[in-house]
Every structure is written in C-alpha cells, then in structure tokens.
Amino acid sequence: MAEIGRRSVIAGASAGLVSSLVGESHAQDSVARPPQLQPKPMMRIPEQIRSATPDDVRTAVAQAQIESSEHWAKKGGVKLWLYRKRAAPKSGETQPVLFLVHGSSNSARTSYDLTVPGKGEYSAMNILAGFGFDVWTMDHDGYGHSGSSGNNSDIASGVEDLKAAMLVVMRETGQQKAHFYGGSSGAIRAGAFAQAVPEGVNKLVLAAFTYKGHGAAEIARRTAVADRYRNNPRRTRDAAMIRSIFTRDGLPSAYDPAVAEAIAAEELKFGDKIPSGTYLDMAVNLPLVDPKKVQCPVLMVRGAFDGNSTNEDLLDFYAQLSNGDRQFVILPHTAHSLSYSNNRHLLWYTVRNFLLAPPAIPAA
Numbered sequence: 001m002a003e004i005g006r007r008s009v010i011a012g013a014s015a016g017l018v019s020s021l022v023g024e025s026h027a028q029d030s031v032a033r034p035p036q037l038q039p040k041p042m043m044r045i046p047e048q049i050r051s052a053t054p055d056d057v058r059t060a061v062a063q064a065q066i067e068s069s070e071h072w073a074k075k076g077g078v079k080l081w082l083y084r085k086r087a088a089p090k091s092g093e094t095q096p097v098l099f100l101v102h103g104s105s106n107s108a109r110t111s112y113d114l115t116v117p118g119k120g121e122y123s124a125m126n127i128l129a130g131f132g133f134d135v136w137t138m139d140h141d142g143y144g145h146s147g148s149s150g151n152n153s154d155i156a157s158g159v160e161d162l163k164a165a166m167l168v169v170m171r172e173t174g175q176q177k178a179h180f181y182g183g184s185s186g187a188i189r190a191g192a193f194a195q196a197v198p199e200g201v202n203k204l205v206l207a208a209f210t211y212k213g214h215g216a217a218e219i220a221r222r223t224a225v226a227d228r229y230r231n232n233p234r235r236t237r238d239a240a241m242i243r244s245i246f247t248r249d250g251l252p253s254a255y256d257p258a259v260a261e262a263i264a265a266e267e268l269k270f271g272d273k274i275p276s277g278t279y280l281d282m283a284v285n286l287p288l289v290d291p292k293k294v295q296c297p298v299l300m301v302r303g304a305f306d307g308n309s310t311n312e313d314l315l316d317f318y319a320q321l322s323n324g325d326r327q328f329v330i331l332p333h334t335a336h337s338l339s340y341s342n343n344r345h346l347l348w349y350t351v352r353n354f355l356l357a358p359p360a361i362p363a364a
Contacts, residue, residue, distance in 0.1 A: 066129050071172065073138070073164040081145035082165055083108055084172075085125040086134040095134040096202070097175050098355065100124065101162070101193075103184030103208075104278040105237050105245060106267055107144030108137040111183065112339065116262045124339050127348050131356070134173060138165045140189075142234070142275040152233040154277030155288050158189035159196055166200055179355050181205040183339060184308065185278035191289035194296055203297045203355055207338050207347070210308050211317040213286045218248060218307040218336070222283040229280035234273040239264040249307040249335035259340050282308075291317045297325035299354040301347060303334030327354060 071082040089095055102111040112135075114122040121127065125135045139146035140161050142153040151157055170176055179202045182190030187209035194201040213219035222229070229235060242264045246255040281288060298321055302309055311330070318328050329350050334341045341347075 066126055071168050073161075073168045075141065075160055075164040076149065078141055078147045078149045080141065080147070080161055080164055081108075081139045082136060082168055083113070083125075083138070084134070084136050085113070085129045087129055087132065089134075094175070095132055096355070097169060097173050097178035098128055098133040098135050099162075099165070099169065099178045099180050099190075100128075100135065100137040101158075101180060101182035101186035101190045102137065102140065102143070103182075103186040104282075105242065105274065106263060107139045107270065109144070110263045110266050111186070112137050114259070114262060114266075114340075116256070116258050119256055119258050122259065122262075122340065122344070124344075124348065128351070131348075131352050133179075133355070136165070136169055136178070138162075140275075144270055148275075150233070151275075152229075152277030152280065153275030155185070155188050155192050155281045155285075157277060159192050162189065162193045163197065166197075176200070177202045179203045179205070181207065181351065182209075183207045184336065185210075185282060188278070188281070188288050191294060195289055195293045198293075198295045201296045203299070204294065205299045205301065205351055205354065207301045208303065208306055208308060208336050209300060209314065209317075210282060211287050211289070211291075211313050213282065213309070214313050215310040216308050216313065219282055219286075219309075222279055226280060226283040229276040229283060232276055235276040235279060236272055237267070237274045238272040239268065242267065245337055246335075246340070249303075249305050251305045251333075251335045254303075254305070254333055254335050254341050254343070255337070256342065263340075287317075289317075291320035292322055295322060297323050297354075299327045299329070299351065301329045301331060301338060301350060303331050303336060303338055303341065305335040308336050325360060 066085050067088055068083065068085045071084065073080045073082060086095055100108070100112045102108050112124045113126070116122045125137065128135045138161065140153055140158050141151065142148040149157070166178070169178060177200055180190040180194060182188070182205070187206040190204060191206055191209070194204050210216065210219060243260045246252055246260050300314060300318055302314060315328065318326065331338060331341070331343055331346050334343050338344065338347045
C-alpha cells in the first residue's frame with residue numbers, strides 16, 4: 001500500500017471513530033451457578049449509550065444485572081474453564097455470541113471481567129452483555145482455572161483450545177458461529193482460529209494485534225531473549241511484570257495504576273508462572289496469521305502508542321485481507337492494553353458499531 005493509502009486509511013478510521021460513536025474434544029457437563037446466586041434479569045444498556053461518556057457507561061452498568069455461569073470443555077485430557085455472561089434473553093430472542101480471547105500474561109476474567117474498586121467499569125463482559133451479546137471467554141491451557149497439558153500454550157495450542165470451547169458454546173447456545181475478539185496474542189489466537197475454522201467465525205476483532213512485528217520495540221525485546229522462552233515452557237509473571245505492561249510503551253498516564261494492582265491481586269492467586277509459548281511465537285515465529293486466509297469481516301484496533309506493532313506492519317496485513325468489510329481504527333492516548341486504558345470506552349463503542357452494523361448490500 002502506498003504511503004498516501006496508509007494515511008487515508010488512518011484518517012478515515014479516526015474520522016469514523018469520532019463521528020460515530022466511538023460502536024471432537026469431549027465437552028464436559030456445564031456447571032451453572034446455584035439458583036440462589038443467579039442475579040435478576042438485567043436491564044439492557046440504553047441505546048443512547050452509544051454517545052455516552054464513561055460516567056454514563058458506569059451508571060448504566062450499575063443499573064444492569066447480568067447472569068453468569070461457568071462451563072468446562074476438554075482438550076484431550078486437559079479440562080478448560082469457560083465463563084459466560086449475558087442478559088436474560090427475552091422470549092424468542094437470539095443473542096449474538098461473542099467470544100473473547102485473552103492474551104499472554106493474564107487469564108480470562110482479569111482480561112475481560114476485571115473489578116477495580118472505586119475506579120469505574122472495567123468489565124468488557126458487562127458492557128458487551130449490556131449491548132445484547134451472549135459473551136463467552138476461557139482460560140487457555142495452563143492459565144487460570146484451566147488445567148495444563150504441560151506444553152507452553154503457544155498459538156497452535158490456543159487454536160485447539162478454541163475448537164474445544166466452541167463445542168460447548170454451540171451446544172449451550174444452539175448457534176454454529178460466533179463473533180471473536182482477541183487482545184494482544186489473543187488476537188493472534190483468534191485470527192489463527194478464523195483461518196483454521198472459517199465456518200465458525202462471523203466477525204473478527206483484532207485488538208492490539210501483531211502481524212510480522214517489524215519495527216515494534218516490544219517484539220524486538222522479546223526476540224533478544226528468545227532462548228529464555230525456548231528453553232522454558234513457563235515464564236515468570238509476578239506483580240512487577242504486570243505493572244510493566246502499563247509502562248513499557250512510555251505512556252503510563254494512559255492507565256490508572258490501580259488497574260495493575262487489581263490484576264496482580266487476582267492473577268497471583270494462580271501463582272507467578274505462566275506459559276511462555278505466545279512470547280516465543282511472537283519473538284521468532286511471526287507471522288502466524290495469513291490475511292489472505294481470513295474470510296470474515298475484520299476490525300483492527302490499535303493504540304497510538306502500542307509497542308507491539310507499527311501502523312505500517314498492521315496496514316500491510318489490513319491491505320491483504322480478502323473481505324472488503326474491514327475497518328482499521330487507532331485509539332488516541334492509548335498504548336498496548338486497550339481494554340484497561342482510560343479510553344476503553346472508545347474501544348467498546350468501536351467494537352459495538354462494527355459487530356452490530358447492518359450487512360452491506362451486494363453490488364452487481
């Protein structure tokens with residue numbers, strides 16, 4: 001893509017953001033919460049939330065009540081934990097399924113259902129359930145509540161995790177396809193799944209994605225210590241490492257320091273070691289997703305200061321996507337971790353608009 005083309009895509013995406021609203025593994029028996037713990041059906045987040053401020057979002061979510069349940073899938077001999085949130089469906093209603101895929105350093109709930117006391121709404125699951133989605137996520141092999149196969153939980157392993165999880169999702173929802181959202185290496189997992197199982201993906205959101213990693217500072221840092229990840233299937237992920245996620249790109253003011261502390265408090269309950277496979281993949285095995293093989297509509301979102309990618313690298317991927325239904329959005333005043341940022345409301349609006357957009361009218 002010529003340089004002028006790159007600029008046009010970025011400008012168009014930014015304008016749209018401002019003018020719109022930034023919008024056969026064996027499945028195990030599902031384990032639902034006891035009836036006495038089931039909350040009341042939630043009130044839908046109102047339509048005007050699309051033009052709301054972060055305070056409006058917090059108010060709407062505070063008024064909403066969301067149902068949650070836990071489920072299990074099995075990949076070979078490994079049990080994989082799934083988590084679901086949704087509004088109680090109305091009679092005859094079919095809610096679109098949205099599956100959220102976590103990244104390298106945090107498990108599912110700290111990635112997408114985090115509580116930061118006194119700091120507002122950080123649960124993407126709450127927000128997206130309020131928008132009318134049936135929201136699912138999972139702990140990948142070796143993370144959080146899930147068991148471990150003993151492997152390093154690389155991208156290929158993550159794709160197999162998602163295949164196992166989708167058997168449960170399809171059984172529980174009766175739907176054969178889902179929207180997928182992945183953040184960071186979760187975006188690589190989600191993209192690789194869309195490439196491997198195109199019939200299972202409706203729309204795909206790649207947030208903080210990395211394609212080849214050319215020119216990306218954080219990828220260069222990982223490449224320099226690739227042997228560390230190659231020689232050990234697990235790596236240290238302590239409180240200091242969690243804090244570094246929000247400072248390494250040089251824009252710590254884009255995040256509330258309380259976020260890192262809330263993540264650490266939850267994640268360290270599972271210990272300070274996590275799989276190293278996605279770090280190794282991003283250090284030496286990129287690219288892992290072929291844009292020409294991704295058939296579904298795609299939204300790519302990155303923070304303007306994201307050290308895991310560059311505009312040029314991602315626009316190279318974007319230009320090769322086979323589906324003309326695609327968007328590229330850059331979030332201002334934001335680094336790598338989009339859903340934890342002070343501007344996370346812009347992310348939610350962008351995602352909502354993309355996923356709920358009406359279909360295009362085909363041209364002759």
